[in-house]
Amino acid sequence: MARVGERGYVTAGTRLQLRPFIHWCVMPQGEHGSGRRMNIGEVRKDTPLGENPEVLPTGRWCSKPRRESAMNEESQRAGEQGGGRPEEGIGGLGRRVAGIDVGSKSHWACAPAGEGEGREVQVFGATTPELEKMGAGLRERKVESVALESTGVYWIPGHEVLEGQGLEVLLVDTRALARVPGRTKTDRRDCQWIQRLHSCGLLPGAFRPREEICMLRTLVRDRGNLVAEQGDGVRRMQKSLEQMNVRVHRAVAELTGATGMALVRAIVQGERDPRELAKLRDPRCHQSEAEIAEQLTGHWREDHLFSLGQSLKMYEAIQERMQDYDRAILARREGMEREEYRGEGPPELKNKGKAKTILRRGQAPLRQALYRVSGADLTAMDGIGVETVQAVTSE
Numbered sequence: 001m002a003r004v005g006e007r008g009y010v011t012a013g014t015r016l017q018l019r020p021f022i023h024w025c026v027m028p029q030g031e032h033g034s035g036r037r038m039n040i041g042e043v044r045k046d047t048p049l050g051e052n053p054e055v056l057p058t059g060r061w062c063s064k065p066r067r068e069s070a071m072n073e074e075s076q077r078a079g080e081q082g083g084g085r086p087e088e089g090i091g092g093l094g095r096r097v098a099g100i101d102v103g104s105k106s107h108w109a110c111a112p113a114g115e116g117e118g119r120e121v122q123v124f125g126a127t128t129p130e131l132e133k134m135g136a137g138l139r140e141r142k143v144e145s146v147a148l149e150s151t152g153v154y155w156i157p158g159h160e161v162l163e164g165q166g167l168e169v170l171l172v173d174t175r176a177l178a179r180v181p182g183r184t185k186t187d188r189r190d191c192q193w194i195q196r197l198h199s200c201g202l203l204p205g206a207f208r209p210r211e212e213i214c215m216l217r218t219l220v221r222d223r224g225n226l227v228a229e230q231g232d233g234v235r236r237m238q239k240s241l242e243q244m245n246v247r248v249h250r251a252v253a254e255l256t257g258a259t260g261m262a263l264v265r266a267i268v269q270g271e272r273d274p275r276e277l278a279k280l281r282d283p284r285c286h287q288s289e290a291e292i293a294e295q296l297t298g299h300w301r302e303d304h305l306f307s308l309g310q311s312l313k314m315y316e317a318i319q320e321r322m323q324d325y326d327r328a329i330l331a332r333r334e335g336m337e338r339e340e341y342r343g344e345g346p347p348e349l350k351n352k353g354k355a356k357t358i359l360r361r362g363q364a365p366l367r368q369a370l371y372r373v374s375g376a377d378l379t380a381m382d383g384i385g386v387e388t389v390q391a392v393t394s395e
Contacts, residue, residue: 098143099195100134100158101187102151107158108187109134110195111141119195121188131158135165147172147198149190150206159208170198170205213394216332220394223325226318233315237264240308246298251287258282263296268309272300326366329390333369346371349380358386366390 098111103126110121124134138146145168148155155171163169174194183193197203209217234256241248246267252260262280271277278293285292345368349355358364358379363386370389371377378389 096143097145097198099147099191101191102149102155108191110191114141131161135162147194172203217394219329226322230318233311236311240304243304244298247295251292251295259285337372341372346377
């Protein structure tokens with residue numbers, strides 16, 4: 001007959017068997033409000049673990065969620081000890097401020113009560129009408145400043161809508177302050193915590209330039225992404241030429257120069273004779289036609305030629321988009337010119353090589369616009385080009 005050993009084994013003759021165990025997930029009473037053990041995966045909908053936006057009434061602000069009315073008094077006291085304790089010891093600065101916990105589908109807002117003392121919480125959707133509704137609700141409560149959590153890119157629409165409605169918006173990073181021991185992390189309590197800290201002046205705001213600079217910054221950053229994508233196209237063209245042993249990079253100094261692009265376009269159009277290709281040499285090229293023709297003899301494979309043509313199309317398409325961005329950026333710069341420098345041009349560069357490079361790249365109009373905006377020719381400094389000045393002044 002089987003019997004249980006001292007160490008928890010079930011012995012049957014000479015064979016040992018493990019005694020079965022029932023696994024439990026033991027949780028504090030204040031976490032689920034039932035006072036009993038809960039199995040793994042078991043979460044009651046009326047507990048803080050099952051908190052969701054539906055616990056708050058839609059269309060109005062609420063100082064207490066519906067789920068708290070279903071909890072007994074003992075579990076409420078335990079829940080307060082587990083992190084729901086109000087911050088009575090922190091004194092505010094007297095300003096009417098709000099805190100918003102930002103999410104991808106919903107935003108939780110905590111603001112002073114419309115009448116009397118205390119705070120109210122309301123959840124809003126992430127759509128534009130919901131954001132406008134949130135801003136109207138904050139203005140009705142005479143909120144002066146709003147602390148907005150910087151979550152991914154989801155804060156950008158809310159920031160722009162609230163700022164457009166005349167509210168002072170403070171973009172904050174609350175990761176360091178969120179790790180406070182003894183405070184349960186939920187969306188509702190996060191917005192209350194942000195509002196409380198903001199009312200005490202403990203949240204430093206992130207730098208965000210004025211609206212016209214933000215719009216210019218978007219154009220400059222997107223153009224920078226196109227520059228990176230254009231570099232990928234150049235590398236693909238270089239790879240296809242290398243695989244066919246057509247050494248254009250040895251024949252000319254730069255593949256994207258006048259001679260290099262003329263050679264690539266002729267190869268894509270069907271020219272294979274190295275002597276005919278060498279005749280496309282630009283007069284400013286240092287290599288002779290004989291030296292260029294020697295490097296352009298290769299074996300022409302259809303797969304590499306097809307890849308070369310596709311890479312060339314991608315490069316030219318990106319080049320057109322970059323020209324569109326250049327025109328839009330220049331128009332923005334012209335609208336930001338200072339009155340005392342309007343119509344004036346920058347002084348002549350002492351570095352003649354840099355001046356020729358700026359003219360060759362077509363950056364002279366942008367250099368003039370940058371001078372009229374800043375009032376100083378930053379390109380006169382060694383190592384500082386037009387693109388560097390544009391990136392710095394757009395941030």
